[in-house]
Amino acid sequence: MADVTTTTRDVAAATDIVTYRESVAEGIAREMRRDPTVVCLGEDIGAAEGVFKTTVGLFTEFGPGRVWDTPISEQAFIGAAMGAAMTGLRPVAEIMFSDFLAVCWEHIAVEIPKVRYMTGGQVTVPLVIRTANGGGLGFGAQHSQAVENWALTVPGLKIAAPATPADVVGLMASAIRSDDPVLFFEHKGLFASKGPAAPPGHVVPLGRANVVRSGDDVTLVALASTVPTSLAAAERLATEGVSAEVVDLRCLIPLDMRTVLASVQRTSRLVIVEENPYQGGWGGTVASIVADEGFEMLDAPVRRVAAECVPLPFADRLEDEVIPTVDRVADAVRRLAAY
């Protein structure tokens, strides 16, 4: 991992191309430079620079007073991050694997999103919880889940899930500056991916989807890892004469349905591509809104390509059977285009 980071950094100097991985640390560092109340905490994020190397350079630049290593004690440090956010700091807490959100789900689902509302607006919780989410790296069932849909079930949490290096930086800026709690899902499968670096001062507002490929025949709505999957499918379909538009939601809350509905208005067909399981997946919410508010725009049923409803298996061949692949997305679009 360190080799990859070093190599791409050299490349970046020349071509302005960076990895998703190093953009995480870059996004945090930019905010720490502009706001002294931003502090980081998490397991192995300090001198070790994070197990995914997403906090490289932070400890060196900002020191132990602003970058805190915690024990393996998620309830303690997520609770502490909440208390600090209520009292004048802007903590950025790392949950190493998103599966571990379950360890401190009490604070994430029952305390953090509710304390402002249930006190009648007396407090705010400007807190970011970042976490490495999703599959594709063969970590098995307890370190590979795509759990962004867990957060979607709880009113009071904002949810960001960037797909590109520049969006990592831009959404990180908005998340840290937000006075609301934000769950920030960094996709494990995208850490090594590359893209143009974020320009200085780059800020992507929360809740603004991005049309990353224009098309006329069908709309693909995607998030994080399913954005490159959908783009690859769209590329393949173009050679077959099917023109697919790809919408990167970027955030689940706020959910930019205006952009989705505007796209469906033009294409009349919708495929939602999710990495979380079909059961309870975020696409169900998107589909229900389109069914409710966009029914007359549709020329075909709404299709969801989501993960199979099984725990994620270990072997690559098995993982590919479960998580949406380019083949499965292209297949779904082909069938829908022919409807």
Added chain:
Amino acid sequence: MTAAAEREISGAALLQWYEQMVVIRNTEKAAHDLFLAGLVKGTTHLAAGHEAIAVGASTALRDDDYVFATYRGHHHAIARGATPEECLAELMSKATGVCRAKGGSMHLTKADRNMLGSYAIVGAHLPIAAGAAWSAKLRGSGQVAVAFFGDGATNIGTFHEALNLAAVWKLPVIFICENNLYMEYTPIGSVTSMPNPAADRAAGHGLPAELIDGNDVTVVHETVRTAATRARGGDGPTVIEARTYRHYGHSRTDPAKYRPEGELEEWLARDPLLLARERLGKLGVTEDEVTAADQRARRLVADAVEAAKAAPDADPAQALVDVWADGSATWRT
């Protein structure tokens, strides 16, 4: 584990503390009566019997120190400056409630006094209090955070996780266990490996502990004062286990029939108000002065009940505001 050395406390100071305790006692009695009258819905967890802990601790803190309480937290809200009227209005679902009727009995909060909430998931607020202490430490504000919790919380993970983190980071936080002998309906001793559930475990996290009489307001005050001085001086957290007894059952539906015969009476003989009155006498405060304090407190609560009853009901518009910091509840475009 010894009680803090006693300092001379003036009769005038103790009389003020006593009056605050009477205000809390009468507020709890009013809450109980309003419940029976059908004017309070949901549930309540009354703290009658626990007053000395809230008042003794609160008077030992700075105004800007942080306090975190549990769902049995009316006494802490009032001790930190919430009025009986806004607390009772909250319980009665009134627009004038301290949380605009969005929290209820279990979530009384008075943020402008740094009373940062009452938390209804057992143990959840111990790490949150540690975080407020961490924030104070990083900001160099000299503030201390206090978490009040019940004996039942000492068997849940957050208790141990919070103590460890606070010890390792040497945070200015005080953990105050109100040991009222019962984890809801079950004697704490029957489900806990150590006789003093909080104090006996502190050493396991490298923390000092004080085991004290939670019904003696002066003992609580002195112990918390010492712990706060220690915390402000950079010497880290203290665990205080204050033994006390709740006069009512766990919640409004609990008649507390599981308590052995005579136990309540024994504790009523050590009622914190009685103990304070005895000490007031020794300090030369007259019966008349005590009676006047009683009357002021009763009048305050009686007026609070009437004002809360007369207040408008919760504003329906409140249901859809203040999810987010901008005041809205908007989740999509």
